[in-house]
Amino acid sequence: xxxxxxxxxxxxxxxxxxxxxxxxxxxxxxxxxxxxxxxxxxxxxxxxxxxxxxxxxxxxxxxxxxxxxxxxxxxxxxxxxxxxxxxxxxxxxxxxxxxxxxxxxxxxxxxxxxxxxxxxxxxxxxxxxxxxxxxxxxxxxxxxxxxxxxxxxxxxxxxxxxxxxxxxxxxxxxxxxxxxxxxxxxxxxxxxxxxxxxxxxxxxxxxxxxxxxxxxxxxxxxxxxxxxxxxxxxxxxxxxxxxxxxxxxxxxxxxxxxxxxxxxxxxxxxxxx
Amino acid sequence: xxxxxxxxxxxxxxxxxxxxxxxxxxxxxxxxxxxxxxxxxxxxxxxxxxxxxxxxxxxxxxxxxxxxxxxxxxxxxxxxxxxxxxxxxxxxxxxxxxxxxxxxxxxxxxxxxxxxxxxxxxxxxxxxxxxxxxxxxxxxxxxxxxxxxxxxxxxxxxxxxxxxxxxxxxxxxxxxxxxxxxxxxxxxxxxxxxxxxxxxxxxxxxxxxxxxxxxxxxxxxxxxxxxxxxxxxxxxxxxxxxxxxxxxxxxxxxxxxxxxxxxxxxxxxxxxxxxxxxxxxxxxxxxxxxxxxxxxxxxxxxxxxxxxx
Numbered sequence: 001x002x003x004x005x006x007x008x009x010x011x012x013x014x015x016x017x018x019x020x021x022x023x024x025x026x027x028x029x030x031x032x033x034x035x036x037x038x039x040x041x042x043x044x045x046x047x048x049x050x051x052x053x054x055x056x057x058x059x060x061x062x063x064x065x066x067x068x069x070x071x072x073x074x075x076x077x078x079x080x081x082x083x084x085x086x087x088x089x090x091x092x093x094x095x096x097x098x099x100x101x102x103x104x105x106x107x108x109x110x111x112x113x114x115x116x117x118x119x120x121x122x123x124x125x126x127x128x129x130x131x132x133x134x135x136x137x138x139x140x141x142x143x144x145x146x147x148x149x150x151x152x153x154x155x156x157x158x159x160x161x162x163x164x165x166x167x168x169x170x171x172x173x174x175x176x177x178x179x180x181x182x183x184x185x186x187x188x189x190x191x192x193x194x195x196x197x198x199x200x201x202x203x204x205x206x207x208x209x210x211x212x213x214x215x216x217x218x219x220x221x222x223x224x225x226x227x228x229x230x231x232x233x234x235x236x237x238x239x240x241x242x243x244x245x246x247x248x249x250x251x252x253x254x255x256x257x258x259x260x261x262x263x264x265x266x267x268x269x270x271x272x273x
Numbered sequence: 274x275x276x277x278x279x280x281x282x283x284x285x286x287x288x289x290x291x292x293x294x295x296x297x298x299x300x301x302x303x304x305x306x307x308x309x310x311x312x313x314x315x316x317x318x319x320x321x322x323x324x325x326x327x328x329x330x331x332x333x334x335x336x337x338x339x340x341x342x343x344x345x346x347x348x349x350x351x352x353x354x355x356x357x358x359x360x361x362x363x364x365x366x367x368x369x370x371x372x373x374x375x376x377x378x379x380x381x382x383x384x385x386x387x388x389x390x391x392x393x394x395x396x397x398x399x400x401x402x403x404x405x406x407x408x409x410x411x412x413x414x415x416x417x418x419x420x421x422x423x424x425x426x427x428x429x430x431x432x433x434x435x436x437x438x439x440x441x442x443x444x445x446x447x448x449x450x451x452x453x454x455x456x457x458x459x460x461x462x463x464x465x466x467x468x469x470x471x472x473x474x475x476x477x478x479x480x481x482x483x484x485x486x487x488x489x490x491x492x493x494x495x496x497x498x499x500x501x502x503x504x505x506x507x508x509x510x511x512x513x514x515x516x517x518x519x520x521x522x523x524x525x526x527x528x529x530x531x532x533x534x535x536x537x538x539x540x541x542x543x544x545x546x547x548x549x550x551x552x553x554x555x556x557x558x559x560x561x562x563x564x565x566x567x568x569x570x571x572x573x574x575x576x577x578x579x580x581x582x
Contacts, residue, residue, distance in 0.1 A: 005451050005452045006450075006452065007450050007451065007452050007453070007454065009455075010450060010455065010456070010457065011450060013511070014447065014457070014491060014512060017486070017491060017512045017513065018489065018491060021284070021485055021486040021491075022486055022489065157489070161489075167450075265326065266326045267325055267326055267327060268287055268324075268487055268488045269488045270287050270323075270487050270488050271287055271288055271327065272286070272287065272288050273286060
């Protein structure tokens, strides 16, 4: 089986060039990033600090009252380690004020709301501080649709979107993200006891290997089964990718004119830059 | 004859002719300051690469003010520009133009327009229909653009048409991470073919790639000059801007061809005859069928006078 390559030295070089280039061509020098204390946002923030200088990275810590205390402790550890700028915004009052009106909301609604609340705060500070919002979603999450659309999936530029979780771990380790952050169990931390792998029903390492063959190497279903993946697992993952396609696309526009945005009105995002 | 060849590994602005023309001028000035004899700019570096619907807005006819300006600049230094060329009948070509002494010496219109994976060139560009070496003050050269060189027929034709060096403007995007490799996998592949072509066809490969990112897609840079013995005379860094300059002893082609006269021994008639046969053969494989479907134009006088090297 073709193993997922990690090559941290090369990935680091490319991602730093990416951040520097895509930020500066907009005329800005700074980025704003939501720092959760997890490995993805830590890696994004540290790459940005290396690309742009620590004074050009603003980390927003936005805990909710039920967030795991480790999350904040780990985020603060990164702040001390990197010396990047930071701001603390407790989102509990605004979340609670809203759900006081809709008290029967379930954990999923509450979790999505928190993710979107954090997004609005990031974009507000993006405007205040003249920094682009730096994304932290990795390829595994994006393919599985394991993220909140217009929430944590929203950003201006995302250095990690083409890296599987397995690659995030390897790169994080290589650039000196503390062990305790790299090795802890991944969690969106939207409710107490939530873990990614518990919720998804499989481990990242397993699914990354499957996704790598399925997506990057275009293995067919029989080839995947032949490679040793159980058929229900292959079906489940294929279904997740298909069902979450909407999260990876712009909203659907009804075509009535000759030139419709993104259909036959086609320009790069970096148009003129 | 030894010439000083410079390569501008630049990061142009997408769709901004004015800014990129200024970047060209700056690099030409630098090349003159460093007493270069010739300067190579990357593919579509006057316009940017992922142009999509801006193609018609940045297209230049050979009579445009920008081309006049480039001609003027070439009075001091010959160079190759990469741009969108508009023909009189309003087709748009991904072209590389060799400017020398205030004139357009040669235009190469990219023949092989990648339209798969991340690429969409055939949606926006018309396909070039010729591959010709040309004479300039340094001798006989050929111009091939990026993907052209992924088709070995192009370099074969260039070599048999007498090119001593192939100038290759490129906008090659980085992709493919492999363990234990200092560059991405596309860079590795290019370096392999540049060297193989240089040695196989006993000529210089002058490869100028751009750098920078467009919509997250990075161009890997790594421009290089490889001599007919397969030795790298100069190599630019990956993923960043650089002005590369090297002394290129064009006369060493003679030495290489004396030692291994592969081109002399190339049997052009045999190749042509076999190609004619393959072309007429009933389509037995899907590959041949695909080629036959893709308009093989009538060749007027196919076999009359093969050029002797």
